Amino acid sequence: MQRLDVIPILFILALNRSLIAPLVKGGWGDLPWRSQIKMVLGVTMKIDLNNYEALTFDCYGTMIDWETGVSTAIAPILSNHNIQLTNEQIFDAFGEIENEIEAGEYIKYRQVLRNVVKKMGDRFDFTPNPTEVDALANSLTSWQPFSDSVEALKVLKQKFKLAVISNVDNDLFAETVKHLQVDFDYVITAEQLKSYKPSHNNFYAAFDRIGLPKEKILHVAASVYHDIVPAKTLGMTAVWVNRRGVKQDSGADLEVPDLKTLAALVGQK
Secondary structure, three states, rough: EEEEEEHHHHHHHHHHHHHHHHHHOOHHOOOHHHHHHHHHHHHHHOHHHHHHOOEEEEEEOOOEEEHHHHHHHHOOOOHHHHOOOOOHHHHHHHHHHHHHHHOOOOOOOHHHHHHHHHHHHHOOOOOOHHHHHHHHHHHHOOOOOOHHHHHHHHHHHOOHHHEEEOOHHHHHHHHHHHHOOOOOOEEEHHHHOOOOOOOHHHHHHHHHHOOOOOHHHEEEOOHHHHHHHHHOOOOEEEEEEEOOOOOOOOOOOHHHHHHHHHHHHHOOO
């Protein structure tokens, strides 16, 4: 990926600050203008956003703060059994166990989350009680969007068709979408397809429903494993939302630190 040139970006921002105003009001707008420029200069890109008509999003981790949701639900369970783990250790264990379960025969995501808690008990030598087994799944509908998600989605909705491709159950996403405050044009869930990303099946379903050539669809996601790799394998253009600032070659065509940066780039076009 190539770095954006500094001079053109400064010039574009100077000309188009008014276009970004709706996004920054109440959020970015509280930051000094120089800081706003630095945030935009933190991205790398080699794509023309005018070439796309639809955006497909991962949900949890991209729009919804799954890490806070997971740690808030699991940490008390571990504490009840005198087990102390850092958040990073919780996320690592959760990710490994979840991927293992989803790679097997399809079960609903609510059951995936129950099984995650049980297997964490196996891994860390404790037996969760029935309330604890259900706690993670029951918490999902209360997981909140990242602070930039709602306003960014509103901006992106003005230019693109929006779709979600999510490893979740229908009823769980129906509650989650209320927090995002935007009407998605297409919703593709694991429950509908009886498969979990990184299965290509989930992406093919999105192509069919959106009805556009994949060259006109831009996939936006935080997970390299579940989203960026399969999207690129299928010939899609992909945006990596690197919220954690991880240093790695994701293989994505564009890297942004959050959704408001993507929305700001769209506002320049």
